[in-house]
Amino acid sequence: MKNEKLKGNMLIAQSGGPTAVINQSLVGAVLEAKKHREITKIIGSLHGIKGILEEKLIDLSKESPAVLEAVASTPSSALGSVRKKPTPEDCGKIFHILQKYNIRYFFYIGGNDSAETTHIINEEAVKSGFHMHCFHICKTIDNDLRENDHTPGFGSGAKFVAQAFMGDNLDNRALPGVKINVIMGRHAGFLTAASALARVHPDDGPHLIYLPERPFSIEKFLDDVKKVYAKYKRCVVAVSEGISDELGAPIAAKFSREVDSHGNVQLSGSGALGDLLASEIKSKTEISRVRADTFGYLQRSFAGLVSENDAKEARAAGQTAVKFATGGDWTSGSVAIRRKPGKKYQVYYERVDLKSVAKETRHMPEEFINEESNDVTRAFLDYARPIVGNLPKIGRFKGVPVAKA
Amino acid sequence: MKNEKLKGNMLIAQSGGPTAVINQSLVGAVLEAKKHREITKIIGSLHGIKGILEEKLIDLSKESPAVLEAVASTPSSALGSVRKKPTPEDCGKIFHILQKYNIRYFFYIGGNDSAETTHIINEEAVKSGFHMHCFHICKTIDNDLRENDHTPGFGSGAKFVAQAFMGDNLDNRALPGVKINVIMGRHAGFLTAASALARVHPDDGPHLIYLPERPFSIEKFLDDVKKVYAKYKRCVVAVSEGISDELGAPIAAKFSREVDSHGNVQLSGSGALGDLLASEIKSKTEISRVRADTFGYLQRSFAGLVSENDAKEARAAGQTAVKFATGGDWTSGSVAIRRKPGKKYQVYYERVDLKSVAKETRHMPEEFINEESNDVTRAFLDYARPIVGNLPKIGRFKGVPVAKA
16 A cells, blocks of 8 residues: 555546436545546546547536536436446456556446446456556445445435325325336345335335345235235235346346346336236236336436435545545545444445445345335334435325214 | 305315325315305315215314315325216215205316216206305316316426436436337327426437327337437437327227226326337337336326426415305306416416316317427427426536547
């Protein structure tokens, strides 16, 4: 570990699925970089590593403070994004280009796949003896990064899900039936679980929550729905797009053949899973009014809906990455959000190894899921509430019956 | 027209699809009714006329001002809703019950089907010589009531659609491809058209907008998409669930067999239309990344997202209905929202005949749709902006390219 500060340019890029606060991290990093004399030019790469490969680079030092702040509060990756795993050939080319532009500070905002890419770039840098700081800035609405208590983007996505369910539960109460909502989350059920935050009264939905962490059985699902329907004459269901059968095969994958370069089957951007579950209920129960909605891309980049803590933390994660990179203690790493123990919600940021967040994802811990595998626990609600923040107040009539005339 | 005021109880109910502000109208009517001594008891019927038939009635006089205000700002019909066209037999039964409870003031909040029901009840009252005031309070996110400049619920639904498209356009800009969003609106394209409010920059989506007012052709659609994609390397499309072919048959109906008691084919609550259009593009063009989302029920009852003007006007429509009913000039009618001519946005309320809003719906006027039938006009944007109100600010980088190294 050297104390001497490495002089050179900085390059920052965004990758993977956009979030409502991903630009907070970008702007946090840019504003912090401006404070460091060792960082000469602040370069943004368009569409992640694709922008490096194609040399589509913009000078972020030339953006005004007003524009930076406006971008920070705008949803979805302002630099553009990409879903691309670099091939060994790409890696060679990337280094040639990074060296050419004298990039000494590299920041990649994204999920576990992006941490993996940052790791590969760092390994390559080490191998080639090119002195460079490589940092990954955590991001994902799925909340599935290891080492993190939670990740930027999740809080705002969860807030969207909770508010959607608050309204949809009331819609279902007004016009009873079965309503299924399909929520993002390939392997981790955090976002789907956040639907439980919508509950205010004991009879409020979601009445059933299905997560990718537990095997999904159509028979058990139909039984659960029938039970809830018998009790409330209605039923609101939250289903993760990633629910899988006993063998681990995603139910939705039966309807999709599209695979990205990381080997992930395309699950979002189609209403097939919701429609399948709805038709199962229609054909195998007596319930006639069954509807399904798939929240799709709305939940990750809706304009004008953010969790305040999420926005604040996303900004801090970007700032912190630059502080870690310029601090002289480490040449690479990922910024992880940790929660302080105690009743009051407080977070802090730690540098962790790139390898420890790359590749594998985190799942909902056992204590967050109920025994029946169809709901979350109180522990999850306590965990999620401060991340999501305040939700709208819901009013309900006392409803004093009128005496029969 | 008598000046003598009719003494008796009031009954109010909600019908049809919920909206984000339908409870503002309810609470507006209740608070106004409390000022009128001729109205003795204020009764709410649960689930529209179904609650009358089953005598499921609650005493709204017993709700506290705090609860009333909390309910007013809560989305979705607090009294419950119904989609039921009363049979002649139902009508007889309804009068028996209304007479039994000495209902002299009847208010029904809903769309054109609800106006029709109010009209039938009023006709029955006239026929039976039972003195009663029957008023319809306009509501529908579809904005398809005749006689109205716009209807309560539309502004908030349109705000949801606009904000969703703002975010989704940026999502599509970050990860380019074709994105189709399916929006509610059986016969009227107003809500789908509101997606155009999302545009800030000239290249912003939605790039194409398809409305039920103009025949939809798959071939023309594919041509349009290819043209936009060639220009921007991406394409965001807004499609109304109600788009129909040359013969007037809804495209979505090919996938749905469910019909309600008003004879309407079920269009919402399924992702089939979006998925169909997406697969057409995938199979008939070279474009590989194609996604479809169906906004579904989220757009009509999302918690915590309302247009301020919409909330204010919904409240006023409810108040005004009670004023009209107690004013002594009319025994029946519907409250219509009109816009004052001039640059400044101002509305006023008028009583119109029930028959003039019942049954048939209103469509987007010709001057709101472009010649190519794939976009809206400036006239529509000027019309819709004040109804929807302020939208989030969107930031974008100037993007000064870095000189090649």
